[in-house]
Amino acid sequence: MANSGTTPPVISAPVVGLVGNPNSGKSSLFNLLTGLRQRIGNFPGVTVEKKSGVLRLEGLPDVEIIDFPGAYSCYPTSLDERLVVQELTNPEGDLFPDAILYVADITKLDKHLLLFTQLRDLDLPMILVLNMADLAKETGLIVDVERLSLQLGVPVIPVSARENEGIAELRSAVTDLLRNPKKYRPEEPFYEPGAQARDVLADLRQELPARNDYHALLLTHHASWLKHIPEETRHLVQKARVSRGFHSLRAQVEETMERYDTFEPIVKDSVRRTGVNASTSDRLDNLLTHRVFGPLIFVTIMLFLFQALFAWTGMPMDFIEWFFETLGSGVRDTLGAGWLTDLLVDGVIAGLGGVLVFVPQIAALFLFISILEEVGYMARAAYMFDSIMQRFGLNGRSVVALISGHACAIPAIMSTRTIANWKERLLTIMVTPLTSCSARIPVYIILISFAVPEGSFLGMGYQGLAFAGLYFLGILAAMLSALVFKLILKSKERSFLMLELPEYRTPVWRNVGLTVWQKVRTFIVEAGQIILLISIILWGLSTFGPSADMAAAEANASRISVEQSLSEDDAADLLASERLEASYAGHIGKFIEPVIRPLGYDWKIGIALFTSFAAREVFVGTMATIYSIGSADDELRIRDRMAEEINPRTGQPVYNPATAWSLLVFYVFAMMCMSTSAVTKRETGGWKWPIIQFTFMTALAYVSAMAVYQLMA
Amino acid sequence: MPFPRITAASHFDVGTAGTIDRFTNENLAGKLLDIGVRPGSRLRIIRKGPFGGSWYVKIDRHCMALRKQELACIMIK
Numbered sequence: 001m002a003n004s005g006t007t008p009p010v011i012s013a014p015v016v017g018l019v020g021n022p023n024s025g026k027s028s029l030f031n032l033l034t035g036l037r038q039r040i041g042n043f044p045g046v047t048v049e050k051k052s053g054v055l056r057l058e059g060l061p062d063v064e065i066i067d068f069p070g071a072y073s074c075y076p077t078s079l080d081e082r083l084v085v086q087e088l089t090n091p092e093g094d095l096f097p098d099a100i101l102y103v104a105d106i107t108k109l110d111k112h113l114l115l116f117t118q119l120r121d122l123d124l125p126m127i128l129v130l131n132m133a134d135l136a137k138e139t140g141l142i143v144d145v146e147r148l149s150l151q152l153g154v155p156v157i158p159v160s161a162r163e164n165e166g167i168a169e170l171r172s173a174v175t176d177l178l179r180n181p182k183k184y185r186p187e188e189p190f191y192e193p194g195a196q197a198r199d200v201l202a203d204l205r206q207e208l209p210a211r212n213d214y215h216a217l218l219l220t221h222h223a224s225w226l227k228h229i230p231e232e233t234r235h236l237v238q239k240a241r242v243s244r245g246f247h248s249l250r251a252q253v254e255e256t257m258e259r260y261d262t263f264e265p266i267v268k269d270s271v272r273r274t275g276v277n278a279s280t281s282d283r284l285d286n287l288l289t290h291r292v293f294g295p296l297i298f299v300t301i302m303l304f305l306f307q308a309l310f311a312w313t314g315m316p317m318d319f320i321e322w323f324f325e326t327l328g329s330g331v332r333d334t335l336g337a338g339w340l341t342d343l344l345v346d347g348v349i350a351g352l353g354g355v356l357v358f359v360p361q362i363a364a365l366f367l368f369i370s371i372l373e374e375v376g377y378m379a380r381a382a383y384m385f386d387s388i389m390q391r392f393g394l395n396g397r398s399v400v401a402l403i404s405g406h407a408c409a410i411p412a413i414m415s416t417r418t419i420a421n422w423k424e425r426l427l428t429i430m431v432t433p434l435t436s437c438s439a440r441i442p443v444y445i446i447l448i449s450f451a452v453p454e455g456s457f458l459g460m461g462y463q464g465l466a467f468a469g470l471y472f473l474g475i476l477a478a479m480l481s482a483l484v485f486k487l488i489l490k491s492k493e494r495s496f497l498m499l500e501l502p503e504y505r506t507p508v509w510r511n512v513g514l515t516v517w518q519k520v521r522t523f524i525v526e527a528g529q530i531i532l533l534i535s536i537i538l539w540g541l542s543t544f545g546p547s548a549d550m551a552a553a554e555a556n557a558s559r560i561s562v563e564q565s566l567s568e569d570d571a572a573d574l575l576a577s578e579r580l581e582a583s584y585a586g587h588i589g590k591f592i593e594p595v596i597r598p599l600g601y602d603w604k605i606g607i608a609l610f611t612s613f614a615a616r617e618v619f620v621g622t623m624a625t626i627y628s629i630g631s632a633d634d635e636l637r638i639r640d641r642m643a644e645e646i647n648p649r650t651g652q653p654v655y656n657p658a659t660a661w662s663l664l665v666f667y668v669f670a671m672m673c674m675s676t677s678a679v680t681k682r683e684t685g686g687w688k689w690p691i692i693q694f695t696f697m698t699a700l701a702y703v704s705a706m707a708v709y710q711l712m713a
Numbered sequence: 714m715p716f717p718r719i720t721a722a723s724h725f726d727v728g729t730a731g732t733i734d735r736f737t738n739e740n741l742a743g744k745l746l747d748i749g750v751r752p753g754s755r756l757r758i759i760r761k762g763p764f765g766g767s768w769y770v771k772i773d774r775h776c777m778a779l780r781k782q783e784l785a786c787i788m789i790k
Contacts, residue, residue: 072747108775111749249739256746285776291763383778387766396767396778497767498744498783501776 017097022070028161121214125184324353347535351621374507393486405435423491451660545583553582600709616672658712670701730757731789
């Protein structure tokens with residue numbers, strides 16, 4: 001049945017694919033095998049997040065391990081699953097693995113072997129990894145590994161990624177497999193295509209770039225969307241399917257049933273259950289998914305989560321703040337006054353400090369969310385809120401995105417790939433950026449102090465309540481926007497829940513740690529780059545200006561100084577502010593000012609808004625740059641500098657509650673993150689949706705901020 | 714309590730269990746089969762979701778959330 005015998009004895013740059021059902025513990029195994037030698041990139045063409053890593057084996061070149069997304073079968077329903085089929089049916093592709101480590105949950109062999117038998121029939125060298133071996137002992141499961149291996153025709157290695165057991169055996173099995181891949185090829189297929197499929201294959205077998213009959217069959221099923229199938233072949237396939245009356249869905253059901261019939265006896269033969277397991281998971285679910293207590297517990301967990309976020313991160317945040325202040329004054333003392341010092345201290349260090357101070361909160365948020373995910377709670381939340389979500393045009397699975405969106409919209413949007421229904425997925429992508437991501441935290445904290453007085457009510461601080469209110473406002477806006485989109489967009493596609501509720505498990509701390517580390521590192525690197533860039537540009541724009549304007553500003557400043565006989569310090573401040581107004585940044589701010597005046601903003605805030613559209617976390621750094629220029633007093637923090645700002649027209653502070661609230665509301669709603677727009681474009685496959693998303697969010701922000709200002713002023 | 718005759722799973726109360734006989738919708742059948750729900754599996758209704766709509770069921774030993782419409786196409790004997 002195999003048509004190629006060209007595999008060299010030792011592969012030069014071996015690629016091993018890690019494949020398995022969702023919840024098989026595949027990623028734990030991946031983390032264990034590769035440690036920190038991981039790269040996160042994109043799958044070519046499809047731009048779905050790709051995790052790959054390096055496995056070092058004795059006597060072999062570095063092995064690339066690709067952690068494929070979880071899939072149930074070769075008949076994909078979600079984008080994640082499509083990717084697996086796409087890559088595994090394309091032997092010419094870069095990601096086509098030389099061998100597969102198929103990961104199955106030892107306690108769910110009766111389900112997890114379906115995809116295994118399908119991939120086996122694609123004629124790929126394979127090892128069956130039985131993960132969660134530790135659970136087998138607990139639940140009284142006895143697996144006759146040798147018998148299973150004999151009947152399935154592949155090496156079977158029980159491991160526990162959680163307990164770090166069986167890894168040495170697995171490594172030596174992989175070594176052996178890569179040395180003699182031929183030895184690991186199947187002798188006979190698990191499934192022979194039925195009568196109908198045989199007819200259509202008779203027509204197409206020669207036309208399709210297939211390694212064997214089953215490969216050809218899968219191409220026949222999926223030719224219409226597989227990227228490596230040329231257009232003319234697609235037509236051929238379509239014609240043959242019609243003329244032979246090939247019914248894809250029926251053929252799939254028939255194949256699946258037959259496969260179950262083949263491997264079920266094998267599982268029964270080699271797996272024995274001793275004793276009944278009244279599992280703790282069931283007892284937990286009696287409470288956690290209870291009709292009344294379930295949602296209440298969910299709300300409590302969320303409240304606790306956000307409370308903890310602010311209560312537990314004070315100390316590291318104070319430390320980081322102190323560090324950057326010390327660094328700033330250190331640099332100023334060392335370098336002395338000058339433009340480079342201003343750029344470094346006011347632009348770069350203040351800007352970086354303003355954002356990095358929130359790393360503890362961001363880390364904590366990712367920590368909590370990945371724990372909820374690891375434990376298995378997210379699936380329960382999806383189950384409980386599915387019907388509510390449906391009313392808003394979303395899916396139960398959208399809950400996961402809406403919760404993770406509070407950390408960062410980017411991974412949240414990527415998590416929607418498990419939603420099979422396109423409309424539900426699109427809606428989730430569109431509204432997720434309305435939830436308050438961690439980049440909004442710095443903006444909120446600075447502005448809330450101007451918007452809300454200190455003090456407390458029933459033991460809860462006003463400012464804390466306002467903070468919670470902003471989060472709630474984000475969620476509310478997300479749900480209501482989804483409802484509006486639901487009414488506008490029409491779709492006949494069926495929607496599914498069909499959600500697995502995996503057993504509760506204590507989290508694997510290695511996985512949690514790795515996730516937090518990767519996310520925080522990405523945040524620091526990306527925020528760092530953009531802040532550095534924008535600080536420099538902004539500094540340039542606010543220091544230089546059209547020469548005629550700058551000269552006029554200087555002349556004007558010195559004239560007023562003489563007229564009003566100002567002190568030396570005041571004269572310097574006046575000069576600086578006149579210069580800022582005449583600079584390029586000032587021109588930009590002035591240009592925007594008429595548009596934002598109804599919102600209660602002046603041209604300086606205009607500059608901050610302008611830069612924030614790159615990434616909202618830039619706000620604090622921009623404020624630092626704008627308000628520090630010319631100020632002789634370097635000891636003040638950004639907040640204090642803002643508090644000193646006086647509106648020249650009214651003589652009142654610029655940051656009064658009305659303006660602060662208006663700004664807050666603007667930052668809750670506005671789409672101010674280029675990275676999110678880029679991800680939306682990637683995930684929706686074009687510019688249409690990111691543009692709509694940007695427009696509706698920004699329009700919402702503008703109108704609401706105006707309403708707030710006009711009502712309060 | 715066994716189901717009296719072949720009926721859709723969505724008609725049954727919490728706590729009832731039966732064996733899956735067949736599916737009445739091919740589209741759903743493909744997906745259900747993929748996640749391990751198949752004729753011969755034992756289905757038990759554990760509880761209904763807090764806001765209706767989605768039900769918590771056990772298929773053989775595995776927990777799963779299915780919507781009422783999804784259960785409506787699973788025939789139980």
